[in-house]
Amino acid sequence: MTVDLTTKFTDFKILKHEPLAHYSWTKTGGPADFLAFPETDQQVEELVQYADQLHMPVTVLGNASNLIVRDGGIRGLTIILTAMHAIHVDGDRVLAEAGAAYIETTKVAQQAGLTGLEFAAGIPGSIGGGVFMNAGAYGGETEYVLESATVLTQEHTVEVWSHDQLEFGYRHSSIQDRDAIVLAATFKLRPGNKCLIQHEMNHLNYLRKSKQPLEYPSCGSVFKRPKGHFAGKLIHEAGLQGYRAGGAEVSKKHAGFIVNVDHATATDYLHVIQHVQATVFRQTGIHLETEVRIIGESN
Template sequence: MTVNFITQFPNVTILTDEPLSKYTNTKTGGPADLLAFPASVDEVQALMTVANANDVPVTVIGNASNLIVRDGGIRGLVMILTRMATIKVSGHQVIADAGASMIEVTKRAQAASLSGLEFAAGIPGSVGGAIFMNAGAYGGETSDVADSVLVLTRQGEIKTITRDDLNFGYRHSRVQDKNDVVLSATYLLQPGDGQEIQAKMDDLNARRAARQPLDLPSCGSVFKRPTGYFAGKLIHDAGLQGHQIGGAQVSMKHAGFIVNVDHATATDYLNVIHHVQTVVFEKFNVHLENEVRIIGESVKED
């Protein structure tokens, strides 16, 4: 399998047995059998075609900001799309490749005096991840501005999905259901005042920096917001801030975050998550559902 991919795609960077801890925001995660960095839609489609023909499973990740990869790693082919990062402005639209960072997309929108993406000014994920999760913050969501998405189906077909068919919900989109690969997204924005847009972005980023543990590796917001509650407050009220297993700790700055304070493993993260869910349910009868995406295999015990 390894020789097949590397020889067939001499222009694509493909690494073998590569630790994914190098690429995740938590700095944890086991190895990928094959890790490819395609730089174009054609390369993604070609890699998918070869993988399908050889029954090789394919996992696609972006900036790995709201993701935990288990310590056993991922079998088959992993594609990281961060080399696909072109951002274009056309009229009131911003068209961005899946691997572009949301922070850069918001900067381009502001430079063009286009409003609507200010909420995403500090979101550390990629365009593809934001579509996949319907990422949001400070009262705004991706669904508010996403007009259409170009995807690659698991069967290797390239399709455009319009806003009405994206089935956006809270931290959910059609892409999750179909397991499509986001290739690019088109955002429909409104004309605005560039200085006012920048001021709003600056304000939101200042609020984020004041409240969130941005100085430590984390997977972002760990839990979805339970109906009628705030996950962080429940965790705080349960007395869990500072709770630590291995090198993973419930953040002292924001209880909704778990941070890597001392060479944590993915297993440390998962153990903290499970403990938090158990205690919060015991105390408040509320189940905290994961917002963070957890993928890969556990370490096999001898």
């Protein structure tokens, strides 16, 4: 039986054989068999239930900023949640749908005079991705301010998981282990001075712009921080800045980034990652674990 989800679901956009390079921050990635952009929780539920009935694999993406999709693309159904982007303020809480940009959420908090989210002012990912991987920067992490998350479980039930149920760790949450889908998040913040909040956000964005290669497509920080070390420093000391495979290069500005300097493929990225890991391990005995999520099929 040939299945065409584009005719089954007509209330929102679904594309066939769509290159994911059009959506990833690295500008790489092969095609998704079906790529859906649901606009409500109910549409996500219906999509996932129908795919499960067909035994069709489901992959959920947010802003695709800390992600590499292999050049063979993704089989089955891929869901991008960026059409679910509402953000609301309720007292000292900010409620954001999973597809909302983390950056936009920090702006809403600032405008409401709420402090605590400044660390995320330059994080390019979505709220769902931020919860999924406990995103953080400049000493702040999602777990410090997240009160709860609304999730769609494997059993197709919508539940609200508390902070403790999310079992946060370094770049980790229980979402990863339990194969749930983040639909929304609630942040518990504190009243603050709008001007001081904006000043801190401006300062952190200045640091980011001055130190990170934002002028090129990238997947953000590629490697997790090894205990007692910094990945970028290890890569720099290994003499790897400027190392290139195809169009992917270890950034000369920040060694923790791999940038797309000339029509790179995902395979180019993976070659650079593997070379960096092998070289650093050979020189230091330290294995660099990837922070970036790597998914999809090889060519």
